[in-house]
Structure formats: C-alpha cells, structure tokens
Amino acid sequence: MQYRLLVSGDRDHFTTLAFDPSTKRLSILADYPAPFNASWVNPISLHNGIDYLVGLSEGEEAGSLYCFDINHARESCKITSEQPTLGAPAHFLTLRDKSALALSTYLGGSIALYPISISAENEMTLTDGPRTELFPEFPYKIPGHGPNQGRQQQCHLHQILEDRQGLLYAPDLGSDRVWIIRRDASRMEVCGWLACPPGTGARHAVFSPDESVMYVIGELSHTVMAFDLSSGPANAILPIDGFAPNIIPPSIHPDHHLMLDASELCLHPTNPSVLYASNRWSRHIAQRQPELKDVPTDLPTGDDIAIILLRDDGKKVKALKHVRTNIDVIRGMRLRDDGKYAVVVGQEGGGIEIYSITGEAGDIWSLQAGLSEGLVAFAVDRQGEALANIVNSDVLLHAPYFVPMLDNENQKMQNEGIEHREDNISPIDSDDPFDAENIVYGPSGFKGLIAAPYILGVSFLASLAGFSFGYDQGVISIILTMPQFHSVFPEIAPGSPTYGFSTGFLTGMLELGGFIGCLFFPFLADKYSRKWGLSIAMVFYIIGAILQTAAGNYATLVAGRFIGGIGVGTLTLGAPLYIGEIAPPNIRGSLLVLEQFSIVIGAVLAYWVSYGCRGIESEWAFRLPFFLQMPSALIVGTCIHFFPFSPRWLSMKGRDEEALAALTRLRRLPPTDSRVQQEWKGITADVKLQQAIRSKMHPGVTGVKLEVAGWMDLFRQKYRKRTMVALAIPFFQQFSGVNAFVYYAPIFFQALGQNTEKALILSGMVNICQLVACIGTFLCLDHFGRRNLAIWGGIAMGIPHAIMAGIVGKYHSSWSSNTGVGWLGVALIYIYILCYGFTYGPLGWTLPAEVFPSGIRATGIGAAVAMNWLANTCIGFAVPQMQVSIGFGTYIFFASFCFIAAIFSYFCVPETKGLTLEQMDSAFGDDAAAEEQDVRREVVKEVINGV
Template sequence: MIIISVGTLLPAEIWTTATNYESVMEKSADAVHLEDVQALGANLAEISHDGKPVWEQRQTYGPAGIRGLATSKYVLAAAAFSTLGGMLFGYDQGVMAITLTMDQFLTQFPEISSTAVGASFNKGLMTAMIELGAFFGAMNCGWIADKFSRKWSLFIASIIFIVGSVLQTAAVNFEMLIIARLIGGFGVGMCACLAPMYISEIAPPEIRGTLLVIQELSIVTGIVIAFYITYATRHIQSHWSWRGPFLIQMFPALCLCVGVVFLPYSPRWLWGQDRDEESLKTLSRLRGVPETDSRVQQEWYEIRSEVAYRREIEQEKYPHLQDGTVSSTIKLQANNWADTWRGRNWRRTQVGVGLMFFQQFVGINALIYYSPTLFKTMGLDYEMQLTMSGVLNICQVIACLWALWGMDRFGRRQLLLYGGVCMFIAHFIIAILVGLYHDSWPTHSTEGWVATAMLLFFMLSFGATWGPIPWAMPAEVFPSSIRAKGCAQATMSNWGNNFIIGLITPPMIEGIGFGTYVFTSGFSQICLLGSLFCSKGFDLLSQ
C-alpha cells in the first residue's frame, strides 16, 4: 500500500492557500493512503460538469472584499447582527474609561478611590473581572455551541450578560459590583467566541475575511458609543451618572436575544446534526441562489464530505466512546479538546492562542480602559484627557473600517508585520518622551503633544492590523470538527491575557511610569515573530 506523507500534500505553512480537500485526506496525524485520495477524487468528480474534481473548478459567488458584500446582503446582515455580542464587550471598555474618573462612582465604591489603601489593585481587579468571567465563558463556549447550535448559543450568552448588567446597574457595594462584572463577562466571552465562528461558517470564502473584521468593528463601535454616553452623563449629580450607562448596555443584548430567532443556522452545524436537507436549504438561502445552482451543490458537497470524513476519523480513533453514555460523552469531549494540540492541529492552536496573547500584551486594552490616566502622564489637563480619549477611540474605528478593505487585499501576514513595526515605533518614542519629561510637561508641551500623536498613531496601526486579524484567524485555521473548541481556546487566551493586563496596568503606571511603555514596546517587537506564521487565502476546508 502506498503511503503519502501529509507534509507532501500541504505546504509547510498549513494556513497558506491549499486545495479544498487536502485536510479531508488527513486520515491520521501523519499519513494518508493513496487509495483514499483516489476514491475521494472519484466521488467528487461525480458532481462536476467535465469530469474534473470540484476543487479544480471552484466557482465564486462574486467579487472578493468589500465589493463582494453587495452580492451577499443576507450574509452581511446575519454577520453584522451576530456581532452585537462584540459590541457588549466594547461598550464595557468604553464605559469604564470615564466611569473610573467620576466622583459619584468613587463615592459609591471608595475602595478604588485614590486615597484608599490598595486602590490601584482594586481598580485593576474591578476592571478585569469582566475578562475573568469572559475567560470562563469562552472555556464553555465550545461544547455549548456544538450542542445547542451557534445561533442559540448566542441567545444563551445574551441572557447571561443581561443578568450581569442588571446586577451591575443595581450594585450597592464593591463586592456586588465584582460579582456582577464576573457574570456579565461570562456572557461576553461566549459572544466573542461565537460570532467569528458563526460568521466563518455562513460566509462565502471570497468575503470571509472582510466579514470577520465586523467583529472588531463592532467592538470599537461599542467603545465609542459608551465613551460618549459616559462623557455626556458625567455631569449628572447623582448615582445615575454611572448607573445610567450601565443600564443602557442591556439594550444591545436584548436586541440580540430577539434577533437570534431570525438568524439562519450554520449549514455546517446542521449537517453535523444529520439535518441534511435543512443544511442545503439554509446554504441556498445564504447564497441567494436556488438549491440546484452548481455553486451551492459544490459547496454543499464539500461540507458533506468534510463532516462525514471527520466523523469517520473520530469513530476510528475512539470506537469505545461511541455508545452515547454520559461517561463516554465526557471522555470524547476531553479527547476532542486534546485533539486541538495533537498532530498538525497544535500549530493551528498556537496561531490562535499566540495572536490573542500578543494582541493584549501590546497594551491595547490598557490604553482603552485607562486612556485618561495615560494622557495624564503626558501632561494633558482633565478635559483634554477625556477629549483625546474620545479621539483615540474614533481613530480605532477609522482604522478598522480600513481593515474591511485591506485584509483580503494585502493578506494577514503582511498587515501583522507592518502593524508590529508601527506599534513598536510608537511605544518606543512614547517611552523616551515620558521618561525624559514626565516631571516637567508644563515647559515641554510640544514633546507632550508628540507623545499624544504617537499614541494616536499606535491606535491607527493596531486598529488596522492586530485589532481585527487575531479575531478573524482562529475561525479560519481550524477544521469544522474542532473549530468550536479551537476558537474557544483562542478566545480564552484573549480574555485570560486581557484579565492580566487589566489587573497590572494601574500598579504599573503608578510604580514604573514610562516603564509601562517600555514593557509594551518590547512585546510589540516580539509579536513580529508571530507574524511569520500567518498569511492570506484560507479555506475552511483546506485545513
């Protein structure tokens, strides 16, 4: 029997453009049989018009990038609506930036007032609790998404977030606020994991990257909306100056709860549940063409082949865990989690987890949560601190809008490389200026504005590169059989590292000042190495 090494079927970089069925051939972590490849090609040829395998004649649904959105309006609407969960997280980030400076809020929770013992730690803990909750939400997202579907899992996540928001709005002491943010974070973590996963499974390959940018765009839109809501309510002379913004964050979650009813199922999830005809009908509706259209038939056949083959592999690998008992189901789930780190999958997991790690340690959420404090280190007065914080958030929206056009045009790897270089330059210059002039800004206002400009430059660079791409990549690199768990681990990395950053930033600013920027500039430089593992041209069935 002739054996073909998987390394000869896939390029060294597993995430470069590949034929649609090279992953389907991956019967084991190390090799596949030539007979399997030939049989697969013969079956695929059955639905082709000229006897050639379908992977040699993929037909597109329309142009790539932004132009392709016009031909996929239904998919665009479903994708945009599913990312309301991202807006929940962005809203929380934006609302905290000014809330942490409100006298009414500090009076209600004196534990984070500057005069309290351990105020820096308490401020970081309170801010970071939503990330800790999100970590556990992402941890449980995989099995929930596989069991209840992607769309109904979004409903569950929204309900959990609403409960947390109600408790946060009604908080009367520091402990209640901490618990409320932990609960709300659980829902945020699920939403952040589910939306990219859902989008990747309903989107045509030509516009998948563009649609996945919507997740980051939704986050930054939430940041801007929340920032200016709190900017407007900060002068209210009662506890509603901060309770009001906390209350408003429930409305996107309520909209998501209601709207989920109208979202289509993922065709891949439906086929995995043996709902074959419904899978075809849903795919046809998503693509806006009849079920008999050759492109729909081709894509449906690809989904069927990939899911069926993955199921066969699972049955061969774990035949003793197929009896459906609770014990076997738990063991099978544990093995599926472990599969994300086995064979060729460990590199996919490294990409997802690693990109999220560096996304956080370049300092983005420290900048968003504590931007007024950071602008204070550059010599700006209170009103200008808030004004520039708003400008900073708008810069991220502008950059993210550019990414809608640029991601598929320039490719992930190239954008990450450029982004890493630009972020390093910005942090490095800021570190020098803050280190030299932190105690003499009144006589060095020009240097202060240069540092401010570098912070805006950092945000533009991040928003166009390291902001959207780490959210898009995990949903693209994992095969459907482990996509839920792979995306969950990547999102867990985001929230776990986000929690650490939120916790340590206030003590760092207070203790080492300009060293905070040295710290983030170092990680901006290191993240360039991670960029070498990413490129454009993913196909969900090429992994």
C-alpha cells in the same frame, strides 16, 4: 445548392457527407484513412482538386499536429508533415500573420506556437524549427474547485483564439480563467486573464464582432459569462454583473444538474444578439450516478441547445429559450457563416443533425436532416455550388473528443462517458473536497450585500452581538473617572489605598468572565445551536448589565462585570460563527467585516455616550451608560429566533432536510435551485468528513473523552510548534498594551499632563484610531504577509512605548512647563494604536486560523481566543497598579514585550499567507498536514463509495 461536411473523431478515418437543403437529405459520400482520434481539423486551401487541411490527433500522454491532404478523386488521405504535442491537444488556429499555428493542450496545460511555411499554392507545412511553449501558472493553491474537482487539478487549456491586435485568449477549464497572452517572434507571456468564478470550468469562448466583449461558457457551472474587453488586457478582469444565464433547460430536475456538462458556444454570424450554447449527458443521468432519486424513466430524445437573446449592447440577457435535439451527448456545434444552418453532432453513438435557423432573432429552429451512422465528430464547410466545392480557410472545423480524467482510477469511467460524482465529492488531494465554498450567488463586496438584503439583515442583527461586546469594553474608561461613580464606590476613587488593585480587579473581571465564556460557548453552540448559544450569552450579558446598573456596592459591581464578561466571551465566538455559517461564500468576508466594525463602533459609541452622561449630577451619570448595554442585547437575544438555524449545525445534528429548508430560506431561492442543492450537499458532506477525520485520529474515543483528546492534540510533538505560534501571537497582541489604552486611556493622558476634560476627549480619539486601523487591517494583511507584519509590527509598536518611557520618566513632574512634550506623548499613543491596528490587531485572529490542519483547527482557534482573553485579564488587572507603583516603567514593560514579539516572530513565525497544507508542513518542519491528508484520502474514498 448542396454542401459538403467533413466528419472526424475517436476513430481512424474521416467521412465526407453531402447535405441537400432542397430535399432535406444527408448522405455519406466517402471514408478516408486518418490518424486515430482527430480532435480538431482546420481547412487551409484547395489546389488541383485536393483539400489541404491541418489536424490534431489526441492522446493522453502525447498527441500530434499534422498537415494532410484529401484527394477526393482518388479517395485518399495523406499526411505531409507532422510534429509531436503534449497530452490531449484540444484546439489550434492559424495566426493572422501566417507565422505559426497556435495550439492549446488539455492535459499538457500549455500554449504552443509551431512555425509553419506556406507555398505559392497555399499548401501549409510544419517546419522543423523549435516550438515556443508557455505553461500558465496554476492559480489554485489547493487543486480542486467546482462540482467536478477531478477536472481542476491543473491547467486544462481547451481552446485558443486571436484578436485583431494579435493577443491570444485561452479558456482554461482547470484554473477558471481565460488567459490573455502577448507574443513576439521568440516568446509568449501572460499579460492578463479573465477571472471566472471558482468552479466555472471555462471551456469555450467567442468574441463579439467588434471584440469589445468576450462570451465564455463554463463546462462545470453551466453558465455563460460576458467580459468587457474595451479597457485592454489586465489581471483578473471580472465578468459583467448580471450576465450569467444558466443554460440547463427547466425540464431537468435540479437534483440532476451536476450530472450534466456544458459543451459548445457559438455566436450567430450575422446577428450578434444571439448566442447558442449546448448541454450534454441528459440521457445518461442514471448511468452517471445510479443512486440519484427520481431519475425519469422516459429519457429525453437528446440534449438541448440554449438560445440566448442579448440586448443591443450585448452585455445583458433579454431572453433564454431551449431547443431539444435528437443528439445523444452533444460534443460539436457549428453555424454556417450566413447563419442559415446549424450542424449538431453527438459523442455517444455518433449522429449528426442539421437545423435551419429562422425568425428575426435567429431563435426558431427546424430540423432539416439527420443521420446516425456511428459518426462521432464533424466539421462544416462553407456554402458551395457543388459537392467538390472548396472548404474555405476561415471556417473552423471541430471534432469532439473524450476528456480523460487525471485520476487513473476513473480513467475507464471517463472513456465510457461516465463521471463518478457523489455529493460533489471527487477522490482528490484537497483541503476541502466538498465544494460548498465556491458557489457564486452573485457579486461580492458592497454590490453583493445590496443584492442580498435578507442575509444582510440577518447578519446585521447578529453583528449587534459584536456591538454589545464593543460597548461593554468601551463603557468603563470614562466611568472610572466620574466623581459620581467614586462616591458610590470609594474603593476605585483616586487616592484610595486600594485604588490600583480595585480598579484593575474590576476591569479584569470582565476579561476573566470572557475567558470562561469563550471556553464555555463551543459546548453551548454545538449542543443547543448557534442561535440559542447567542441567546444564552445575551442572558448572561443582560444579567451582568442589570447588576452593574443597580449595584450599590463594589462586590455587586464586580459580580456584574464578571457575569457580563461570560456573555461577552461567548459573543466573541458566537456571532462570527453564526454569520460565517449562514453567509453565502461570495459575501462572507464582507459580512464578517461588518461584525468587526460593529465591535469598534460599539466601543466608540459607548465612550461618547459615557462622555455625554458625565454631566448628569446624579448616579445616573454612570448607571445610564451601564443600562444602555441592554437594548442591543435584548434585540439580538429575542429577534435571532425569527431567523433560521445555521444549516451547518442542523447538518451536524443529522437534520439534513431541515438544513436544506434553512438554506432555502437564507438564499431566498427554491430548494430545487442547483446552487442551493450544491451548497447543501457540500455542507452535509463536509460535516461527515470532519466527524470521520476526528474519529480516525482517535479510534474508539467518543463523547467528552474525544473532546479532551482534541485539546490534547494541540500539545502533541508534531503540533507543538504550531500551537506555540498560535498562542504566542495573541499573547503578544495583548501584552503590547492595546487594551491598557482602551480601558485606561484617560489615566494615561492625565499622566501626560492633560487636564481631565482634554484627557477625556483625547481618550475618545483612541477608539476613533482603532476604527481607522480596522480599515487598514484589510489593506495590509494580505499585501505584506503575516511574518513581516509580526516582525516589523513588534518593532513599530515598541518604539513609541520606548520613547514614552523616556519622556514620562524625565518630565512626569513638570508637564506644565513642557506642554509640547506632553502633546508628543499623545501623538505617540495614537501612533502606537495605528501600528497595532495595522499589524497585531488582525494577526491574533488570522494566524491561529491558518497554522493548524483542519482536523484540529477549531480547537486551535478556541485555544488562541482563550489565550487572548487570559492575557487580556492579566492586563486589566495589572495596569492600574503598575501606573501607581512603577509609572514610566509601564511603558518599558510594554515596549519590552513588543520587541520580544519581534524577536520571537523572526526566529519562530514562518510566512503562512497562501500556503497549502503540504507547504505548511515544510514551513513548520513537521508532517502534520501530510498525516491528516492520508486520513482525509481514506475518508473521502469511504464517503464516495458509501462505506
């Protein structure tokens, strides 16, 4: 029994070949004229000895879809109908209802339906009716993700499939999605997508036999993913956890992984527990990136096929094996529909090999026949009795093809099969062209935390710094009400002529110290490391705690609060900075949330510890809560040195090899792991880029002058509006009155007619409300947008204050006979706290991080944090005196600033959620980001070219 194969590709003819399994011989039968670069061919029927087929001719700007026939007797090929397509048509299929051909275009970024007619002899013709075309929306705000960002600047639809329900599935290499499309007679619409991790480059996909699972191969990530389709189409269907085999063979050095691309994916036609996936470019590593070290001189004979054995349900991987071929740059692979033979073809120099598939699991291959005659593509027919046997219409014929780069500078290299890569950098227009941020080490969220116990432990330890910060803020409110405290420090006792000033001064000194500390920490962290910065911060914190615990006079107590405040201020920057730099991208957000929760929990615990200690008759009623500041600080300051330095800081210091070692330890993976290598190179490249950008913005300026120039940049004309917004929002955050309630809640509740005991309990609930609001932060921020929260948050916070001013002004001397009004005041305080937590709570930290271009973002955030502390200092100083001197006017004061914040936000704050740098320029009416992008392009080119 013999078989016939049809071969096409990047040339102007088709070739038919004969394969005889009995003799293990593969030979050429005939050549036929054909359109140049036939990228996909599909058989339709055989009638009167003529094969009727459909094909694609690929072009960069435009291609063509055509019906043609091959007359074997006359050895001729004739096009019978033709329609134009957008650039680089990649794949098509005949819809099950025979109404149209569905076509995907790689450079056109579209899915199109071409109407067809089929004659009584099953001959297909493209009709002149209009085509239906859909352009999925490119999801990335900033083009470029993954190890080859030049390939991800727009949608690149690489394949199209149809399920039994008539839904179309289109893997999109550019957007890391598989689009799910619903169609009718006149239109198509996206009804969902499979969400591959960023940088995957979804290339091809196959259904399981019952279509409950789809397997997707990532060209750029070299992984195969599985998606559960049993629940129907939906937005952002995530891959099945634990299913992500990397198909690169162990023989390839990890340093060279990024020089390879994944290519084909097939499911065994009779054994659905076996997948076959191919790599390409194994022989071309040195050619594609000559500067790589340790490139082997004994090149492999060809690329590999990965055989993935699945468990019975198809949702878990049982084993992974590799078969080495003699094919150079595999660009096509198909299995015969009885699963006995596989055909593999090559792009570089052509070549075709046929393997027999044996073994119970289809995992044993043996070479049957090979041929190399400059063939660059292929298609496989169904089993037949003779060479003239018909090619059946249910078998797809695939011809590999070159994938043009979008960047004209790299077009010639891509046509030669070379992709210019260095340190994961591609010369594209991107805010972060070094893709260390889109590497996937595992699932995100809670599952990701459980799957990474080491990094969770390190981050938990660092988050105790946040706990210390929260504890120090929360410890003072009840202590200020203790008689034992008043007896030692009479200046703060109610009724003292200096009560208002002394209380405010004591509280405000913590904030003043925090203001100085947050200015001090960046120098500390950059010069001595994040770890040592935290340790030094803890030294200040512990000294402050010792002074507060042992203080016998007011001056010592104030000094302790001030010195402790310096430690607290450094912690507000230090802990998130260290956690953010050691955390893997997939769980960084969750770990930073852990730090935020630690702050709130610290405040809650401090309050209730102080509440519990107030029954102690001796001075230890207040000294013990002060003393308990120290344990968490000691743990952080000492234990942090058992964990690695920040890889980014090591890279900033030029200690790149140590950065790799630290990253290896943090990820619990060998240094040769491709993900570790990619993240390491991304970090080092990004550090170089940021340093270069600053140098280019201030040529010839170095050292302290460069730091000063960075701060002065904030007030340049083009950044002035951004700086105003970034500083105004944290200012309004504090002047809305939140920390007045945190520090002096018992005083406020007593002013509403509550007795001391109730006032203390109600004050504890303020911190509980903050904890609830902390959860609301992550529910509201991205849903409603920044501008809306700033406007409506100001109004929502101002209303409770205004009502409070009215009831306090009217009933302040008659609470005993108006208890219901007093409880209304309590409810209004809680409503305010919740409104703050949902709105201005997160805005003070989010907006400054978004409005600045990356070149001055760190400085801008530092300025915003400093403003937060400075405003906090003013509130801490002023509120006790305000309560004494103006009473209900305190609420009018806060209400006024809340309403001013809403008015300011309406006129001055643009919506920043999800904006690209260029869109941010438009929002602020300047060209700040565009200027930086010009610098960035120059820097990227220099880094790439080694200048």
